[in-house]
Amino acid sequence: MKTKIIVTGGCGYIGSHTAIELIKNDFDVIILDDLSNSTEKTISRIHKITGVTPTFVKIDLKDPLATSTVFKMHNDAAGVIHFAAHKAVGESVQKPLMYYKNNFYSLLNTLESQSEHGINNFIFSSSATVYGTPNTLPITEDNETQRPFSPYGNTKKIAEEILTDFTKSNDAFSAISLRYFNPIGAHPSGEIGELPNGIPNNLMPYITQTAVGLRDKLMVYGNDYLTKDGTPIRDYIHVVDLAKAHVKAINRLIDHKQQQPLETYNLGTGNGFSVMEVIESFERVSGLKLNYEIVGRREGDVPQLFAATDLAYQKMGWKAELGLDEMIDSAWCWEQKHRKHNTSK
Numbered sequence: 649m650k651t652k653i654i655v656t657g658g659c660g661y662i663g664s665h666t667a668i669e670l671i672k673n674d675f676d677v678i679i680l681d682d683l684s685n686s687t688e689k690t691i692s693r694i695h696k697i698t699g700v701t702p703t704f705v706k707i708d709l710k711d712p713l714a715t716s717t718v719f720k721m722h723n724d725a726a727g728v729i730h731f732a733a734h735k736a737v738g739e740s741v742q743k744p745l746m747y748y749k750n751n752f753y754s755l756l757n758t759l760e761s762q763s764e765h766g767i768n769n770f771i772f773s774s775s776a777t778v779y780g781t782p783n784t785l786p787i788t789e790d791n792e793t794q795r796p797f798s799p800y801g802n803t804k805k806i807a808e809e810i811l812t813d814f815t816k817s818n819d820a821f822s823a824i825s826l827r828y829f830n831p832i833g834a835h836p837s838g839e840i841g842e843l844p845n846g847i848p849n850n851l852m853p854y855i856t857q858t859a860v861g862l863r864d865k866l867m868v869y870g871n872d873y874l875t876k877d878g879t880p881i882r883d884y885i886h887v888v889d890l891a892k893a894h895v896k897a898i899n900r901l902i903d904h905k906q907q908q909p910l911e912t913y914n915l916g917t918g919n920g921f922s923v924m925e926v927i928e929s930f931e932r933v934s935g936l937k938l939n940y941e942i943v944g945r946r947e948g949d950v951p952q953l954f955a956a957t958d959l960a961y962q963k964m965g966w967k968a969e970l971g972l973d974e975m976i977d978s979a980w981c982w983e984q985k986h987r988k989h990n991t992s993k
């Protein structure tokens with residue numbers, strides 16, 4: 649019998665890459681998704697890549713009864729990896745209640761239902777945004793968290809606090825929170841990748857959409873930061889490396905290797921690259937010139953953020969393996985292949 653794992657938000661960008669890595673590691677994957685920012689076509693794409701069709705349940709995790717029913721049906725699962733959440737920073741500033749409602753109702757219903765049905769391992773999809781503007785770099789997990797700029801970011805910070813309280817109150821329950829830095833790139837097959845709704849907020853999809861002609865030009869938000877070339881520095885991480893970390897994390901809980909009821913890990917490469925370096929890498933791997941313009945700073949952007957990655961390596965044996973050019977090459981392949989074969993999602 650294969651070990652069963654429930655992946656909420658498994659049709660989304662990071663969720664789908666994680667589902668593939670779980671299947672490759674012989675897990676039985678159950679995907680729960682409301683398809684609000686993803687497509688059911690992901691299921692057949694996962695089949696194309698792995699030869700396996702994961703079980704798919706279309707469900708709104710804000711609905712407590714529906715959530716409890718689905719967890720009851722899969723009460724033999726060994727754990728839950730929870731991706732289901734809204735994630736657009738700008739939209740969350742416009743619609744904070746929608747973000748708090750969606751991200752917390754889904755989280756709380758999942759925690760309540762899974763523990764009610766004896767599924768006591770939980771991996772949470774968190775973000776480096778919980779560090780706010782760091783005073784020291786690279787940033788280690790023991791740095792104090794700060795209230796993030798956006799309601800989206802705040803849902804991640806508060807969710808970690810909920811997990812702290814819940815794991816304390818329930819001896820049987822264990823959780824790992826994974827703080828992502830800047831996930832980019834796509835599966836090497838070109839079958840799945842990042843597909844933001846509407847105009848992208850994030851740098852990488854904006855670059856590739858500009859290069860295919862969907863956007864006129866990239867706006868570079870500020871070149872007057874105190875960094876090597878004046879543009880902000882981030883720790884970009886390949887989504888496939890990130891997905892692999894989730895397999896390590898769930899195995900750690902299944903094997904009872906966790907040393908604390910809630911453990912927290914940074915997921916980054918430890919290397920910071922500026923916006924201009926990302927553009928240069930894109931031009932190098934694509935052979936194209938990118939149309940861009942330097943404009944004013946974007947509200948809420950921190951000048952520099954990159955991870956200390958030792959803890960994830962020491963405790964989970966995980967480290968990122970793919971470099972910036974590989975990340976960008978895969979994102980570019982995905983964008984071109986996707987645009988060629990799909991007029992819609």
Ligand code: UFG
Pocket residue numbers: 735737775776777778801829830849850851852854866867868869870879880881882923946949953
């Ligand atoms: N940028 C541009 N132009 C764009 C988009 C982005 O110049 O059109 C710049 C930003 O100013 C920033 C860098 O590219 O300096 C990266 O921006 P992203 O929007 O891609 O990523 P962020 O670092 O702002 O945000 C990411 C995730 C969030 C998460 C945050 C944690 O998208 O979900 O990291 O630090 F909260």
